[in-house]
Amino acid sequence: MTHRPLSLSLLILVASCITLAQSGRKIAAQQPEQRFTVCFLNNGDRITGHAISVSAEHVAIVTEYADTVILRSSSIARCETSDEGLRAQLIAAKILSPPNGKEAVKAPPKAMPTPQQAANRPNNSPRFGWKRSLAFNYTLARGNANISDLNFSGNFTRTERDNRLIFSGFLRRGVKNGADFANLFTSTIRYERNLDLNSMPLRQLSFFTETGYEHDEMRRLNHRIVWNGGLLVPIVKTEAEELGLDLGGGITHEEYMTGLKRTLGEGVFRLTSEQKVLGNARFRQQLSAFPDFAELGRYRFQVDLSLRAPLSRILSLRIGALNRFDNRPQEQNVKRNDFSLMSGLAVEF
Numbered sequence: 001m002t003h004r005p006l007s008l009s010l011l012i013l014v015a016s017c018i019t020l021a022q023s024g025r026k027i028a029a030q031q032p033e034q035r036f037t038v039c040f041l042n043n044g045d046r047i048t049g050h051a052i053s054v055s056a057e058h059v060a061i062v063t064e065y066a067d068t069v070i071l072r073s074s075s076i077a078r079c080e081t082s083d084e085g086l087r088a089q090l091i092a093a094k095i096l097s098p099p100n101g102k103e104a105v106k107a108p109p110k111a112m113p114t115p116q117q118a119a120n121r122p123n124n125s126p127r128f129g130w131k132r133s134l135a136f137n138y139t140l141a142r143g144n145a146n147i148s149d150l151n152f153s154g155n156f157t158r159t160e161r162d163n164r165l166i167f168s169g170f171l172r173r174g175v176k177n178g179a180d181f182a183n184l185f186t187s188t189i190r191y192e193r194n195l196d197l198n199s200m201p202l203r204q205l206s207f208f209t210e211t212g213y214e215h216d217e218m219r220r221l222n223h224r225i226v227w228n229g230g231l232l233v234p235i236v237k238t239e240a241e242e243l244g245l246d247l248g249g250g251i252t253h254e255e256y257m258t259g260l261k262r263t264l265g266e267g268v269f270r271l272t273s274e275q276k277v278l279g280n281a282r283f284r285q286q287l288s289a290f291p292d293f294a295e296l297g298r299y300r301f302q303v304d305l306s307l308r309a310p311l312s313r314i315l316s317l318r319i320g321a322l323n324r325f326d327n328r329p330q331e332q333n334v335k336r337n338d339f340s341l342m343s344g345l346a347v348e349f
Helices: 002-028 083-094 115-119
Strands: 035-041 046-054 060-064 070-073 076-081 129-141 147-159 162-175 179-194 204-216 221-237 241-254 260-275 281-291 299-310 314-325 335-347
Touching: 035 060, 046 070, 046 083, 076 083, 147 335, 241 314
Parallel strands: none
Antiparallel strands: 035 046, 035 076, 046 060, 060 070, 129 147, 129 335, 147 162, 162 179, 179 204, 204 221, 221 241, 241 260, 260 281, 281 299, 299 314, 314 335
């Protein structure tokens, strides 16, 4: 047995990481200065992100979804920020009132992009509306081992003022020497609603409900249908890092190819974190646990990691890892753990 293919894969992975680091530094050097701010509009909307341009006529903000929004000063009720330089510019533009009735402080002279330059930034799309992402990876080998491995994932998100609708799916199909070694399909529909509580620490608390479908021939699972609901609790939300926790439960219905059918109650504990790394690259981690309410000690666990580095306005390089664990699989010959490492290109539009 030879280990050269594994060594070659590791070399490719290391080379990809080095490329990501170099591209991240170049992108970071080209980006204008960003200052975290929150603007409250006259119609009740709230825009959160990084201010990249301020004048008496407008405020340009890059939101958490990498969208650029240009707000007319007349539509802004007030803005809040901890950046002193930005605060001075907002006061000079008469968008923010000076403290203690003092005259507006003159903003420090900084080269700011014009509204036209802000509009030409990558991923310039409306703050509210659809955002779509498709990722694809395919491996083909012929010789001593004939391998065909396809990975495809998609995400469609509709964001509005106080709610968000998400459609996501993942497909993996692998064949080696004519025999399947992977045949997995999952999809989820999720709805989130901001409760907008008056208490400031709970202001971003949201309710979520989701419906999922899963088919996995390697685990002899014909289908698993899941309905979950609960609360999305934000723990950390800054310009460089986000951390949130899903707490809830639901009903799961499973049917196996052996004829076994069962319906059970499961809990949902999901920790989601995302950080900005290597300039404009984003590293996302999601850990999900599903304990069985009826059968104590039985649980499912899933870890999903992804690193995305933009290459152009709509194209990015993506490296991901997926680990799925069931501590009590229904089939004796089925392993409890499945691990996948993927790399490929993603298109966002």
